[in-house]
Amino acid sequence: MAASPPPPASSSSAAAAAAPPTTILTRYPAALSLPTADPSALAVEAMLRFVGARYTRADARMADLSLTIAAQTAGTSAGASADASAPERWAGLLPCLQRLRDEPAVDAVPRAHAATAVCVEVLTTQCLFPAFVFLTHFDSSVYTVTMRKSVEPKVASLWESVRGTYRTTVLHTNPFLYSGATAAAEVPRGRLSQTALAKLKEVSDAVDKAMAALESLCVSAAAAAAATAAAATTRPCPAAGANFFLGTSRPTHVDALVYAAASCFIHADVGAAAVGMREHQRRLQDACPALLQYVERLRHQFFESDGGSYCLAPRDTAAEAAAAEPSEQVAKAAEQQYRRGRLQTLWWTGLFATVYFVLVNVDMLVALLEAVEEEGEVEEAGEVEVMGEDAAGGQSTASSSSERRREPQEL
Numbered sequence: 001m002a003a004s005p006p007p008p009a010s011s012s013s014a015a016a017a018a019a020p021p022t023t024i025l026t027r028y029p030a031a032l033s034l035p036t037a038d039p040s041a042l043a044v045e046a047m048l049r050f051v052g053a054r055y056t057r058a059d060a061r062m063a064d065l066s067l068t069i070a071a072q073t074a075g076t077s078a079g080a081s082a083d084a085s086a087p088e089r090w091a092g093l094l095p096c097l098q099r100l101r102d103e104p105a106v107d108a109v110p111r112a113h114a115a116t117a118v119c120v121e122v123l124t125t126q127c128l129f130p131a132f133v134f135l136t137h138f139d140s141s142v143y144t145v146t147m148r149k150s151v152e153p154k155v156a157s158l159w160e161s162v163r164g165t166y167r168t169t170v171l172h173t174n175p176f177l178y179s180g181a182t183a184a185a186e187v188p189r190g191r192l193s194q195t196a197l198a199k200l201k202e203v204s205d206a207v208d209k210a211m212a213a214l215e216s217l218c219v220s221a222a223a224a225a226a227a228t229a230a231a232a233t234t235r236p237c238p239a240a241g242a243n244f245f246l247g248t249s250r251p252t253h254v255d256a257l258v259y260a261a262a263s264c265f266i267h268a269d270v271g272a273a274a275v276g277m278r279e280h281q282r283r284l285q286d287a288c289p290a291l292l293q294y295v296e297r298l299r300h301q302f303f304e305s306d307g308g309s310y311c312l313a314p315r316d317t318a319a320e321a322a323a324a325e326p327s328e329q330v331a332k333a334a335e336q337q338y339r340r341g342r343l344q345t346l347w348w349t350g351l352f353a354t355v356y357f358v359l360v361n362v363d364m365l366v367a368l369l370e371a372v373e374e375e376g377e378v379e380e381a382g383e384v385e386v387m388g389e390d391a392a393g394g395q396s397t398a399s400s401s402s403e404r405r406r407e408p409q410e411l
Contacts, residue, residue, distance in 0.1 A: 022070040023048070023055035028062045031150045033269035033309040037136065038062050039129040040093040043260035047100040049302040050251040059154045062133070062170065066091040067099065093125065097253045107250040116217060116246065117254050127210045128261040131203050134176040135277065136270070137167055138200065140189055145271040176203050204280050207265065208287070214258060215288040221247055222290065245294065255298065262288070262295045269313060285312075 025048065027041030036042050044067060048055050060066070069088040090096045101108070109117045137143050147167075156166035168187045171177050177187075182199045192200070224247060245255045265284055270277040285292055296312070303310065358365070 023053050024058055024068040025055050026058045026060045026066045029059045029151045029154045032146050035306055039132050039260045039264045041065050043256045044096045046256040046259050051100055051103045051105045061155045067096045101253040107248040107252050109252050113246045120254050120257055123210045123213055124257040124261040130174050130176055131207050132264045134174045134203055137170050142274040143167055211284055211288055215291045218290045218294055221245055259298050262291050
């Protein structure tokens with residue numbers, strides 16, 4: 001019986017083509033109930049979800065964001081060079097997005113919306129992304145609750161862990177630490193000073209303006225897309241909210257940037273220590289309804305597998321009604337700082353008054369000490385005299401008794 005022929009080579013190549021390439025996303029670790037605490041890494045991950053790629057995650061420092069894509073082996077001959085099968089590696093936010101937006105599963109930016117795309121890139125990469133990193137790392141109470149245990153042990157070096165300087169290193173690379181009307185002289189380690197509170201308010205105001213700009217772009221783009229769809233007669237009008245940020249039928253890299261920026265500020269769980277950040281988060285949700293609806297739709301569509309904690313936090317209306325305004329929060333912080341300073345002033349005043357009293361009345365105190373010392377010497381002298389008299393009396397008694405004992409012997 002003749003042996004069956006081996007399977008054709010085309011079947012093995014087809015199997016190799018069917019196997020998806022391995023993709024590794026090296027990004028900042030997860031924290032704040034987000035897939036990653038770095039908005040730039042979240043934008044790249046959103047783009048991977050848009051493409052439908054299968055990928056694995058690896059933890060790294062914020063500056064080491066990279067994307068490694070294994071080369072497909074389909075269609076390569078046995079004598080192909082080793083460079084043809086070398087994996088692709090892209091480092092940084094914009095190079096990673098440039099690589100992924102060439103995939104057929106996403107759309108290119110329409111020429112009519114090129115200016116809008118540039119505005120979104122500037123708002124997100126130059127303002128919202130570094131602002132989120134600054135707000136989560138600048139306040140030591142927020143960083144301790146949200147970052148110190150979940151992020152720092154995974155990416156900090158041994159020397160940074162020993163000295164506790166990882167947070168300072170991250171902030172020194174952030175542009176908001178040195179820009180603006182209020183320049184932070186140093187990274188706060190304890191309670192925030194008035195300068196630090198003013199810096200946080202300045203960055204929060206910049207975030208409010210950038211998010212308002214994204215909200216207006218989202219509303220205008222949705223209105224333009226709806227008008228274009230309504231004017232078209234050759235195709236049916238799509239359902240409301242079915243298009244993406246630029247009105248395209250498939251997502252673009254602009255959607256990844258907008259989603260990452262808005263999701264970080266809307267979905268982040270900043271913990272109970274950050275009262276001001278929670279209030280800021282609620283204000284953004286109320287001020288940007290269209291952006292909130294857009295981000296929630298994308299989260300349900302592409303990040304539903306990461307459900308659970310990665311979602312909108314339930315809102316407590318009673319707590320929100322009782323919560324103070326940001327100006328009142330700043331006033332309360334200033335009042336607490338005044339109370340601490342007043343107590344410290346009272347302690348120093350009491351100490352100075354005591355030292356001043358001692359220095360002014362030193363002559364009287366010395367005279368009192370000398371009088372007490374003289375009285376002690378007189379008492380000691382009296383005790384010595386009494387002891388001497390007692391000793392003399394004892395000696396005379398002993399001599400008289402000895403003489404009495406000798407009298408019978410002399411007889």
